[in-house]
Amino acid sequence: MLGSLEEVALVHKIHILAMAYVFVAALLAIISRRGYESGQKERAKRRDLVGLCLFSLSFIVLNITLIVAAAAGG
Numbered sequence: 001m002l003g004s005l006e007e008v009a010l011v012h013k014i015h016i017l018a019m020a021y022v023f024v025a026a027l028l029a030i031i032s033r034r035g036y037e038s039g040q041k042e043r044a045k046r047r048d049l050v051g052l053c054l055f056s057l058s059f060i061v062l063n064i065t066l067i068v069a070a071a072a073g074g
Helices: 010-037 041-073
Strands: none
Touching: 010 041
């Protein structure tokens, strides 16, 4: 149920997940920036690309998992 006080609704779970991912994305950006500034430009670019792919894929998979679990639960 949307806005239920007894349990965390699907909308809230998705928002919590999104906020966590924004925080992690900021940390990854800081790590990538430090690597770039320390002279490891190619390594930082490669890490950035791999991180983007894994980060995006995991976000999509987790959202689909939340939606499927909510649909199965009623």
